[in-house]
Amino acid sequence: MYDAKKIVPGILIFVVLFTFPLWSNLGKAAPAPKPELPTTEKVCVMDTAYMKTEHMVLLNQWRDLVVRDANRLWVGPDGREHFMSLQNSCMKCHSSKVKFCDQCHTYAGVTPYCWQCHIEPKENM
Amino acid sequence: MEKDRREFLKIGGISVLGLSALPVFQALAQQQGPRYKPDPNALQGAQWAMVVDMEKCWEEQEKRQCKDCILACHKTHNVPDIPDPKREIKWIWLEEYKHAFPDQAHEYAPQKVKESPFMLLCNHCTNPPCVRVCPTKATFKRAQDGIVMMDFHRCIGCRYCMAGCPYGARSFNWGDPRPYLKTEEINMTYPTRRKGVVEKCTFCYERIDEGLQPACVEACKAKALIFGDVTDPNSEVRKILSDHYSLRRKVELGTGPNVYYLI
Ligand code: SF4
Ligand code: SF4
Numbered sequence: 001m002y003d004a005k006k007i008v009p010g011i012l013i014f015v016v017l018f019t020f021p022l023w024s025n026l027g028k029a030a031p032a033p034k035p036e037l038p039t040t041e042k043v044c045v046m047d048t049a050y051m052k053t054e055h056m057v058l059l060n061q062w063r064d065l066v067v068r069d070a071n072r073l074w075v076g077p078d079g080r081e082h083f084m085s086l087q088n089s090c091m092k093c094h095s096s097k098v099k100f101c102d103q104c105h106t107y108a109g110v111t112p113y114c115w116q117c118h119i120e121p122k123e124n125m
Numbered sequence: 126m127e128k129d130r131r132e133f134l135k136i137g138g139i140s141v142l143g144l145s146a147l148p149v150f151q152a153l154a155q156q157q158g159p160r161y162k163p164d165p166n167a168l169q170g171a172q173w174a175m176v177v178d179m180e181k182c183w184e185e186q187e188k189r190q191c192k193d194c195i196l197a198c199h200k201t202h203n204v205p206d207i208p209d210p211k212r213e214i215k216w217i218w219l220e221e222y223k224h225a226f227p228d229q230a231h232e233y234a235p236q237k238v239k240e241s242p243f244m245l246l247c248n249h250c251t252n253p254p255c256v257r258v259c260p261t262k263a264t265f266k267r268a269q270d271g272i273v274m275m276d277f278h279r280c281i282g283c284r285y286c287m288a289g290c291p292y293g294a295r296s297f298n299w300g301d302p303r304p305y306l307k308t309e310e311i312n313m314t315y316p317t318r319r320k321g322v323v324e325k326c327t328f329c330y331e332r333i334d335e336g337l338q339p340a341c342v343e344a345c346k347a348k349a350l351i352f353g354d355v356t357d358p359n360s361e362v363r364k365i366l367s368d369h370y371s372l373r374r375k376v377e378l379g380t381g382p383n384v385y386y387l388i
Contacts, residue, residue, distance in 0.1 A: 063278060065161050067274070067276045067278070068265070068274075068276060070163055070167070070267065070269065070330070070334050071161045071162060071163050072162075072163055072164035072167070072334055072335065073161060073162050073163070073164060074160075074161050075160045075161065075162070084161070087313065087314060087315075087316065088314050113319075116319040117277060117316040117317055117318055117319050118316045119203075119311060119313055119316060119317065121313075122313070
């Protein structure tokens with residue numbers, strides 16, 4: 001191999017630099033988010049597993065159902081009826097955006113633009 | 126080779142058939158899972174319309190410079206109060222006769238009419254040009270009751286609709302409207318808008334869908350605003366329209382405005 005003296009250290013340096021974020025964070029993982037659940041209600045409009053992964057899909061669906069098709073009520077899997085509204089339903093139970101929404105959103109580094117129009121509960125204003 | 130192609134087409138055909146059955150499966154799935162429905166209290170009408178009785182309105186304006194409807198609408202919908210006329214947002218507003226009815230105004234009209242402001246709002250046109258020009262269908266006419274709706278989520282801010290509307294019923298958010306809203310006066314049950322979105326009167330679809338009258342109609346103590354289904358011969362609007370001669374704005378444009386003025 002030509003220039004092994006340069007190439008091997010070069011590769012080594014590259015590998016070290018490339019994996020820097022991995023080993024520099026070793027052992028100090030960011031704490032898992034702890035969204036605070038409402039005390040007033042036990043069940044959401046869908047089951048917890050679904051809400052965890054699909055709430056954004058559901059919110060999009062709600063938006064179309066309400067704004068475009070004039071529906072207002074959502075019948076959950078348990079047969080209970082809910083008013084479809086981010087501001088007037090979701091945030092009634094999850095009354096703190098900071099302690100609920102922001103927990104995971106900050107952790108995951110996402111900034112949903114819902115709040116550019118929809119008004120969050122008073123605490124943050 | 127020949128046989129392979131046939132196989133391929135067969136499989137392809139079956140897959141397409143399967144795909145076309147997808148909506149059926151989805152509909153079936155809907156049956157057991159969660160469902161949605163309109164509010165049973167929602168007001169029903171085939172084409173909402175409004176009658177503005179200017180005599181009653183002027184009387185109240187003279188008495189106490191009444192702006193109840195404007196205040197109620199703008200408070201309910203978090204419409205910001207921006208002083209700069211180039212950036213102002215308005216859903217319902219006052220305008221001079223010669224600007225409200227430029228095609229009918231003439232100098233010999235009664236002094237009273239010439240000098241008194243008219244209450245204007247989106248006409249929820251039967252044939253709305255704003256809807257035709259919107260490239261994203263952010264503004265659309267509700268099939269069930271004729272409300273010309275704004276889906277703020279979908280507006281890309283191209284402002285074609287503003288060019289299309291001959292009544293100046295639409296306003297554009299040149300900046301974030303929130304700094305112009307007083308925190309303590311914000312209606313927490315309704316959103317604001319954001320920079321780069323067009324807005325206008327929505328005939329209070331959010332109230333109608335819950336069985337309430339529009340906010341301005343409810344707020345008008347003089348009963349100068351009357352709201353109802355213009356296709357229903359027994360509705361109050363129809364009774365008024367058959368008893369009184371009424372005006373509409375710029376009818377010659379063929380937009381079919383659904384706001385009627387009595388003077
Ligand atoms: S400004 Fe918004 S509502 Fe108006 S035409 Fe463009 S996308 Fe449609
Ligand atoms: S008045 Fe203007 S904004 Fe309202 S429906 Fe007619 S064209 Fe559209």
